[in-house]
Amino acid sequence: MSSTFDQVATIIAETCDIPRDTITPESHAIDDLGIDSLDFLDIAFAIDKAFGIKLPLEKWTQEVNDGKATTEQYFVLKNLSARIDELVAAKGAGA
Amino acid sequence: MQLEYFILIDRILDLNIDEKTIQVEAQVPQHNTIFEGHFPGYPIMPGVLLIESMAQTSGWLLLALMKFERMPFLAAVKEAKMRGFVSPGELLTINANVLHEGSGYAMTEAKVSVGGKLKCNATITFSHIPFPNPDLRRHMDAMAKRVGFPQQAIAHD
Numbered sequence: 001m002s003s004t005f006d007q008v009a010t011i012i013a014e015t016c017d018i019p020r021d022t023i024t025p026e027s028h029a030i031d032d033l034g035i036d037s038l039d040f041l042d043i044a045f046a047i048d049k050a051f052g053i054k055l056p057l058e059k060w061t062q063e064v065n066d067g068k069a070t071t072e073q074y075f076v077l078k079n080l081s082a083r084i085d086e087l088v089a090a091k092g093a094g095a
Numbered sequence: 096m097q098l099e100y101f102i103l104i105d106r107i108l109d110l111n112i113d114e115k116t117i118q119v120e121a122q123v124p125q126h127n128t129i130f131e132g133h134f135p136g137y138p139i140m141p142g143v144l145l146i147e148s149m150a151q152t153s154g155w156l157l158l159a160l161m162k163f164e165r166m167p168f169l170a171a172v173k174e175a176k177m178r179g180f181v182s183p184g185e186l187l188t189i190n191a192n193v194l195h196e197g198s199g200y201a202m203t204e205a206k207v208s209v210g211g212k213l214k215c216n217a218t219i220t221f222s223h224i225p226f227p228n229p230d231l232r233r234h235m236d237a238m239a240k241r242v243g244f245p246q247q248a249i250a251h252d
Contacts, residue, residue, distance in 0.1 A: 038170060041200050041220060048197055058199040 004051075004081040011046040012077075015039070025078035030071060053087040096121045096148075098129055103148035104189065107243045110159055115193040117156040119242070121148055125184040140181035145215045146172055149205035153191040153219050155244060157201050158235070160193065166231065167201065167221035175217035185209045199223060 005025050012029070013020040016039055029035045035043065044055045063069035073079055096103055109118040123140055130138035150169045157167040181187065191205035199222060206216035226232040240246070 041170065041197070041222070044197055044200070045195055045202060045220075048195065054196075054198055056198050061199075 004084050005077060007050060008047065008077055008081055008084065011050065012043055015042045015046055023077065025076075025081070027077050028072065029075040029077065029080065031075075047084065051084055051088055053084065053091055055084075055087070096123055098124065098127050098144070101147070102238075103144060103151045104155070104242060107155060107245075108188075110156065110245055112159060115156065115160060117152060117159070117191050119152050119155070119189050121187040121189060123181060123183055123185045123187060127183070130183055138183050140183075140185075142175070142177045142215065145177065145181060145207050146175055146217055146219075148187065148189055149191065149207060149215070149217055150219055150221075152189040153203035153205050153221065155239075155242065156191050156193065156203065157221060157223065158239075159244070160196070160201075161223065163232075163235070163239075164225065165223045166226050166235070167223040169219065170200065170222045171220035173218040173220070175215065177215045179209075179212065179214045181207070181209060181214050187214075194218065 009020060009023040012018060012023055012033065012035070016033070016035055018033055023033065027033055029040065029043075040057075044057055048054055060069065060074045064071055064074070074083060096105060104119045104121045106121075107117065107119050109116070111117070129141065129144075133139065133141050150172075154167050154169075158165075161167075186209065188208045189205065190208070191203050194202040194204050201221050201223065203219050203221070204216070205219060207214045226235075238244075
């Protein structure tokens with residue numbers, strides 16, 4: 001998990017020009033780091049490439065809009081990293 | 096090319112779904128009021144319109160890949176480089192390929208050439224959504240026929 005978080009934090013720091021040491025596992029990408037939806041596309045692109053996955057941004061956004069999930073579940077970085085690990089594992093399992 | 100209607104491409108020359116590439120051509124008009132201001136005595140095609148031509152070219156490619164079920168909208172332009180002037184009357188060849196297909200967004204690389212000489216290129220990001228209304232879908236169907244979009248690539252309801 002820490003490895004995934006480190007990669008994600010580095011991606012965010014480089015993509016959005018945010019000091020790496022201000023990014024923690026508890027950081028909320030939107031509320032704490034001020035990343036907007038357009039900038040998040042660049043982050044998603046870098047994550048997709050780095051991990052060989054496709055972050056289901058549309059599904060997540062829909063779930064948040066429908067009240068079925070909170071932004072914290074997907075955009076707090078420790079949770080985002082966990083979702084990435086799940087997607088990587090699912091891909092590895094051939095799902 | 097009909098600048099007044101913001102139609103920046105004329106014809107699809109090649110669309111390769113497997114390779115995720117497209118090539119189109121566009122004839123820059125010999126006369127247009129745009130050239131009276133850009134620039135007096137030295138008319139050149141505005142760079143923003145060259146960027147739009149690359150965006151429209153990429154858009155047709157994405158429409159094809161999404162089987163005409165979703166509409167791409169320009170979201171970001173990166174690394175746009177104007178490498179040479181484009182003059183009235185010149186024939187543009189515009190190529191685009193998909194760099195990445197994400198969830199609800201896609202990125203392309205595109206370039207404009209004249210006579211084999213590279214004039215500009217860019218990396219372009221699109222967000223895409225289901226067609227917001229039937230009118231837009233019908234309009235895009237009509238435009239598709241006009242630019243020679245392969246009809247088998249269009250899904251119908």
